[in-house]
Amino acid sequence: MTLLIDFTVIVILIIGIWQFREPLRAKNGNLTAALALFLAFTLVLYRQGIVDITTVVISLLVGGVAGLALARVVSMIQVPSMVAFQHGAGGVAAFLVSLVELSRTTHALNLVSEISGVLGLAIGSMTFSGSMIASAKLANKMHQAPQVLTHHNLFVILNFIALVVIGAISFIVPASVAPSLFVLEILLGIGFGVLLAIRIGGADMPVLISSLNATAGLAASLCGMVIENQLLIAFGATVAASGSILTYVMCNAMNRRIGKVIFPDYKPQKPFSKTTTRSPSPLKPEVNATTPTDLATELTDAVAAIQGAKKIIIVPGYGMALAKAQQDVAMLAQELTAMGKDVKYAIHPVAGRMPGHMNVLLAEAGVDYDMLVEMETVNPEFHATDLVLVVGSCDVVNPAAIKVEGTPISGMPILKAHEAKKVVCCNFDRKPGYSGVENSLYDQDNCIMLEGDAKQTVQGLLNSLSSTPTPESSEGPISDADADYTRADAALRTAKRIIIVPGYGMALAKAQEDVANLAGELIAMGKDVKYAIHPVAGRMPGHMNVLLAEAGVDYDMLVEMETINPVFEATDLVLVVGACDVVNPSAIEVEGTPISGMPILMAHKSKTVICCNFDRNPGYSGVENSLYLQNNTVLLEGDAKKSIQQLQKMLVAKTTPQESTPSTAMVAADATSESVAALAVAKSVIIIPGYGMALAKAQFKLVELVSLLEQRGVHVKYAIHPVAGRMPGHMNVLLAEAEVEYEDLLEMDDVNPLFGETDVAIVVGACDVVNPAAIESEGTPISGMPILLAQDAKRIIVCNLDTKPGYSGVPNPLYTANKTILLIGDARETISNLHAALRHIDV
Structure with a gap:
């Protein structure tokens, strides 16, 4: 019966992992795997007789609170670093359990358990240190380029020999001496992990993450053998197998051997001295000399190229993730599709900092999975493509990988963007990527460089396309x-x-x-x-x-x-x-x-x-x-x-025929100017989001405006009404998706006393929840309903579609207050216009 129960739990885990094959099922797969882990955890407690509720609850609370706290502060860009950190946590757990079991004198271990325990010490500690190095590199806490020591390979070999020797000796020494050797084994394992991980960087980081995934699973499986737990053995072996397969797939996609990744041919970098000079780069003077006029010309050329293209391939990279530009890229792709263009995304296996990083980012931005094309499939299409839009990618589109030998990326398969008729590069600058290899794509005649923040560049393209009439279509005039x-x-x-x-x-x-x-x-x-x-x-x-x-x-x-x-x-x-x-x-x-x-x-x-x-x-x-x-x-x-x-x-x-278009435009322009003037001198601002913001999908533009205000030293908070949105917590979820910090969201009872001292309250798509009639008029559907006291602020900017009543049908007197500025129209466009106008105002 025990074996049958264990087998059932293992099958549930495998079903969960199997669902990861398809993005649409991945969420269910995650929940299924979590269920399997919960069942395994419960079985272990029951079988080991651990029924002390205090111990169990405290352990669950400590682990749960720590995990929740980490998850809340980690953005999607930081997920690769978080994954590496979790691998390290698994390594720590494995070598600590192995150490405890090996050091216990109350019962004797058989030979298999002893061997497994010593291997668990070595592999667990190596996984821990290697994962911490990987996590630090991915989080920009360490220099991300490979760090190679003098005689690095010799140190690795000596460390490995020491691991084997100390591990072997631990079997024959007296029991009183063995614990010291076990601790030494752990320290050697930590050193071995550091030596292996520090010289892996750049495009090889996803391979490192995959291999650490495998070693974490292996360490857990060995730990299971020590404590004779079949579930832990099976779970660890499953993770080790999947990690190994993923490592192989990543190496195969990069045309790299795992040995070359672990033992690269890099030479130690000599420190620069006063007599050491860097080789001059002909590109840097051009970058420094780039003027706004040049950038405007390049943007115009890029827009013209995009308008003339019929087939477009977008190549996203880690720079897109850093700039948080995925939403803007998705909107640009939608605009291009609406213009009748064939648009695809080309995904390189090592784009991002872990396998599938780009897929997840683009899926979050609402990009259909069918639009994402793998490298092997898309590469033959580049030569027939009118335009390639590169967003934050460098090494994965660098022709030097296939044309130049002896570089860190030589032989690595790339996306052949250089074969397209036109290439538009939205990269921060012309500097090399993590490999340190100059990108020859930038020098091609068919390449247009749009340097700067990728998010702003893509927004510039989108705005230019939206405001520029398209050429006549073939369907008719x-x-x-x-x-x-x-x-x-x-x-x-x-x-x-x-x-x-x-x-x-x-x-x-x-x-x-x-x-x-x-x-x-x-x-x-x-x-x-x-x-x-x-x-x-x-x-x-x-x-x-x-x-x-x-x-x-x-x-x-x-x-x-x-x-x-x-x-x-x-x-x-x-x-x-x-x-x-x-x-x-x-x-x-x-x-x-x-x-x-x-x-x-x-x-x-x-x-x-x-x-x-x-x-x-x-x-x-x-x-x-x-x-x-x-x-x-x-x-x-x-x-x-x-x-x-x-x-x-x-x-x-x-x-309204009595109002001509010019006068309407003038009113809108005056209202925008008045709003910008109020925001330019404001020191405190409260944002009030409503369901209209959700309908207009304006939350991401709103966050950009808030970011600009905070850069200007403005103190900004969000006021959340309990019934804003269509269900409790709706606004919180929408704003969390836009990466608003939870601490910036204030409940009604907390924020209402602050309105009187607030310089500007910005209402975005909210009506009834800020309607003073709720507290001033009787007999209406909202009479007596608590509201956000926006009317107490010194100035009020209302970004609503119109001045009609909300769902209650009660007219809102806030719209006619003397201190209210009405910005009528689509909230997304209104906020975008405010952001654009405020950017040109000096601090």
């Missing part, structure tokens, strides 16, 4: 598209009854919030708006319902197919967003197709149909959509999100 939008705008204005048909294309474009905003605008204009939901819209039952509910659409507005179909004929306008097969009349008019006989939404029967679909291509059925050919259909091709945003802008621009 731009004037035709303008005419289609004008026709669609006129139809929306004259329609009284409107039905919106959402589809999977809306989900792909992440346009649900924009659709909800447009629907809100139409309802405000007095129109009757409903959503028609097809049973198979989306990728699972209820997919559209969930997406629209997340966007704040009332459930009562969603109508099922059987109920809505009789209504289409009397409907003035149907707005199709990313749907094709479910509104294709061919399903009921043509026989012998994959969708023949399938019930559809009868959108074609309405007076006018506006289709916001990516293109005219058939849906998944492969059947041409005859709806596109009807005379009453207006087809707005392209990214659904941008199409909907454009329709809303046109509606808003003409809703």
